[in-house]
Amino acid sequence: MEWDRIRKRPDAGAGANLADYDAYAKTFSWEQARALLDGLPGGGLNIASEAVERHVKAGRGDKLALRWIGRDDRIRDFTYATLDAAVNRFANALAQRGIAKGDRIFSLLGRVPELYFAALGTLKNGSVFSPLFSAFGPEPIKARMSIGDARALITTEAFYRRKIEPWRKELAGLKYVFLIECSASLPPDTIDLAAAMAQASDSFETVRTVPEDMALLHFTSGTTGKPKGAVHVHEAVVAHNITGKLVLDLHADDIFWCTADPGWITGTSYGIISPLANGATMIVDQAEFDAERWYRILHDQKVTIWYTAPTAIRMLMKAGADVAKRFDLSNLRLMASVGEPLNPEAVIWGVEAFGKPFHDNWWQTETGGIMISNFLAMDVKPGSMGRPLPGITAGIVEHREGSEVREMTKPMVMGELALRPGWPSMMRAYLNEEARYKKSFVGGWYLTGDLAMRDSDGYYWFVGRADDVIKSSGHLIGPFEVESALMEHKAVAEAGVIGIPEPTAGEVVKAYVALKDGFEPSEALRKELLGHARQRLGPAVAPKDIAFRQNLPKTRSGKIMRRLLKARELGLPEGDISTLESEER
């Protein structure tokens, strides 16, 4: 069905950073965006310096930078000056151990203050920060740390003992493991981070980095093969800063809450860098989703800008608009959403519950920052991801394997969403995977892998993925990684993994498994496989359901046809099955 456009009042742009989309987009240049940053004295650019230190130098050190709310409601406040001091201590703890520019530092942490010290301290030291989601199991962690050639890791003692210690010796390059939440007896070859920071100086001279130096390594998943490490450079802060202004309308007096976990790129680009670069106050909640708690935080902390995700919004919807109405949320002036397309019902529900719509936007790990968005001062079309950021050229293209791409300019024609490369936060590589990186660029376009349409007003509409990647709670899951873990079980002959639509999470992971001779399907074996996968992959990646088949549908070359499994599961047309050689049983 068609949803009515949510019209913005003519004064919606009053005081907004982006008051008039068309006029602003016409005159925008990335040079202007670069000029909003300070740079390092004597030349160079460093994300951490732009995010924290420059505010201290400009006399804004007493401004509240980070308010951390513990699971037990305990609050820890950090001004820009005290955050800078902690960041410096962390940077010194690295530098004292010879950890240098370009070295990869991984984190496996929940949303604790140390995560923020580590991210910014690593960048200030010129090292490369790679955050991992704490709900990953040992295998996704090991795969990513191997690809990234981790030099150091920051984690908790409990995570370390459970998820890393058993295989640590296999990573020869991993020299330093810093632990928090330590017991009285520290595991061998680890360092108590609190002690290391206490011994370190709270002043540190930012290591000189230039715009093209590697800063962040964020992992994402493709259909086949290992996870891909998307490389971002210090220049990305130009985009983090300006997109925060244009999309999130960040001003220095804003109280901003991004609910994303820094284990995923949203939680780093917009849960650390963007709000700080803009000199705002950011809220971090350690706890997991809890409807009443979230409303309480919005109210108690007087949050003005809230950036969240469809899964959470749909859970709030289930709790009902009347719960939202119990709280005075009059400070809240902008709500945005990312992770997967926000359904029109949820956009509209925002108006019912909060008196304003959610502003959906679109980007991905590779783009480093928001690319297409609904804006505060622009009408919202519920279900649309909005219009390209100023400075971004998007297109809908037709891309046939082995041939060039062709842009399709006719409105509402479905094709692959593509972007003209060249913005500052564009990935610079998939680490050590030149061929895979090059494959993403065809005919002067970056191909996103998402299928979309553009209407006659220039709004983009998401249709689906062009590949078999699964999107669950906004996180990409590569089917191959899940299949590989299942194949490690002695009973499994073949495995095919797909995403099944689910109203809250968008999609959940389901696995189809054919057993080796000598094994019979049973409930006990199904649970054993489920447990096996969960132990290796962790709850964020492991399948939620497993079904047995005698044989999985395969092509002549033996490739499992996930698309066909999915069509059959959902009762959809099977499409072209001319390559089907071995039928499902």
Next chain:
Amino acid sequence: MTDSDIRKVVEEELNNIAPEADLASVDPEADLREAIDIDSMDFLNFITAIHHRLGINIPELDYPKLITLKGADAYIAAHLGSGKA
């Protein structure tokens, strides 16, 4: 249902979701999401399973009350028979 019947149901449903978890060693007051490594979807599935199996209506705002074994036991004991779905 006795208290031990209730605990048995809770453990069975958690076992369906996270068969690898060693529930016997879980602190009854620990947050299950950490104690047995379940995510928010798993927790939602647990709530749904309890609802279907015991016919208890669990409003969204009550979900956090079932986040520990002890909390789940107490919630179920207090609401058993109080409303079929």
